[in-house]
Amino acid sequence: MDLLAHLEAYVATADEAGFSRAADRLGIAQPLLSRRIRTLEDHLGGPLFDRSRRQITTTELGMLLLPYARDVLDRAQRLRQAADSAGRARTLAVAVPAHCAPAALARAIRAGTEHGITLGVRELPPQERALGLADGSLGYALVRVPPERGALRVPLGLASAPDVADLACGGPRRSAHLEDLRPRRGRGTRSAAALPVLTLPEDQVPHHEDRLERAVARAGLPPGRFRPAGPAADALAATLAGQALLLCAEPFARQHGAHWAPLGDRTLHRGYDVRAAPDRSGTASVPGWLVAPLASAVGAADGEWGPPRSGAAGDDLPARLAARG
Numbered sequence: 001m002d003l004l005a006h007l008e009a010y011v012a013t014a015d016e017a018g019f020s021r022a023a024d025r026l027g028i029a030q031p032l033l034s035r036r037i038r039t040l041e042d043h044l045g046g047p048l049f050d051r052s053r054r055q056i057t058t059t060e061l062g063m064l065l066l067p068y069a070r071d072v073l074d075r076a077q078r079l080r081q082a083a084d085s086a087g088r089a090r091t092l093a094v095a096v097p098a099h100c101a102p103a104a105l106a107r108a109i110r111a112g113t114e115h116g117i118t119l120g121v122r123e124l125p126p127q128e129r130a131l132g133l134a135d136g137s138l139g140y141a142l143v144r145v146p147p148e149r150g151a152l153r154v155p156l157g158l159a160s161a162p163d164v165a166d167l168a169c170g171g172p173r174r175s176a177h178l179e180d181l182r183p184r185r186g187r188g189t190r191s192a193a194a195l196p197v198l199t200l201p202e203d204q205v206p207h208h209e210d211r212l213e214r215a216v217a218r219a220g221l222p223p224g225r226f227r228p229a230g231p232a233a234d235a236l237a238a239t240l241a242g243q244a245l246l247l248c249a250e251p252f253a254r255q256h257g258a259h260w261a262p263l264g265d266r267t268l269h270r271g272y273d274v275r276a277a278p279d280r281s282g283t284a285s286v287p288g289w290l291v292a293p294l295a296s297a298v299g300a301a302d303g304e305w306g307p308p309r310s311g312a313a314g315d316d317l318p319a320r321l322a323a324r325g
Contacts, residue, residue: 001039004076007069009036010048014058014066091118092139094290095129097202097298098232099252104297111289126205133277140286142272142294144205150271151291152300156203157262159253161242164192175264178219197245198229198238203270211267251299272298 012022013033023030041048048062058066092112096105105121112119119139124132132138147153158176183193199212212226226247229235236256239246246258249270253260263269274291276284 001043004073006036006040006043007073009033010040010062011066011069011073013037013049013056014062018056091120093120093122093132093137094294095122095124095132095138095141096294097126097129097142098123098200100297101251101299104293108290108293108297111293115287115289125201133275136277138277140274140276140290142298143275144202144208145271145273146207146211147266147269147271150273152272152274152295152298153266154249154270154272154299155262155266156247156249156269157253157260158192158197159239159246159248159258159260160192160195161240162257162259164195164242164245164259174261176261177264178215178221181225182220192245195243195245196224197226197247198235199226199247200229200232200235203247204228208268208270215265215268249299270298272300 008026009022009028012025013019016022016025019030019034019037023033026033037048044061044065046061047059048065050057050059094108100123109119109121122132122138124141126144129138129141130143133141133143142152181193181197199209203209203212213223216223216226229238229246232252235244235246236258238244239258240256246253247263248260250260250262274286274294276286278284
């Protein structure tokens with residue numbers, strides 16, 4: 001027996017002094033309400049209502065038990081309210097790439113607190129961020145997408161040791177092109193054109209690797225010139241030692257004292273969407289206050305985040321043609 005449903009029928013009938021009006025109040029059919037009353041009377045061991053008259057009345061037993069029934073329903077309502085409040089106040093995990101800016105993540109956490117949400121930040125690889133949204137273990141995540149499709153775009157570039165030639169010259173914002181990495185006569189081992197290029201786990205996603213492979217082929221570079229790296233610390237150490245170049249975002253390179261030049265090919269930049277796990281109703285919405293600090297945390301370029309729109313820099317014809325190889 002669903003005790004709460006039967007007690008609701010009992011209290012509603014006592015309040016309305018009639019089965020029909022009580023059924024209307026609860027939004028159920030009158031026969032169903034009558035069956036619930038009879039089942040409850042059998043369970044409690046006596047009649048709750050006197051049906052011998054035209055206007056039903058509550059029996060002595062019914063009057064005696066009515067305050068207890070109301071108390072049970074009130075406690076059940078408070079329990080539901082407490083559960084709802086706890087659900088709204090629970091910690092929601094937000095998954096981000098490794099090596100995000102801590103100050104920006106702190107702003108996201110503070111913004112969540114101001115909106116009644118406790119955010120827990122988790123650094124996860126791209127594939128695990130997408131899976132966490134699907135299985136509900138994450139509340140929000142920065143998901144890797146092609147740059148022309150994402151709400152956020154993070155320029156990628158080549159990082160090098162300060163004493164490595166080519167990339168260190170021409171000013172800090174000189175664009176780097178893959179064609180510049182073709183070996184030429186007269187360049188020594190400390191030349192950028194002679195070094196392998198390492199890619200971080202954050203960029204080891206299928207759509208990026210496919211585009212990079214096509215771009216490497218168009219530039220006339222050998223297929224093994226770009227190599228997946230393991231831990232970021234190892235790749236960075238090899239880069240600062242002058243043994244490799246590193247494909248990475250500018251904040252990561254500058255933080256560790258490496259020179260950095262942005263890639264001229266925008267189809268090889270990082271694209272992100274801030275996404276939410278579906279709620280109980282099946283909808284997934286990202287609060288606006290969360291997007292700005294996450295954009296800053298991954299180093300999204302100023303003016304390069306917001307809803308993708310037709311004709312934007314990441315959606316122009318040359319970029320789309322280059323992406324398709």
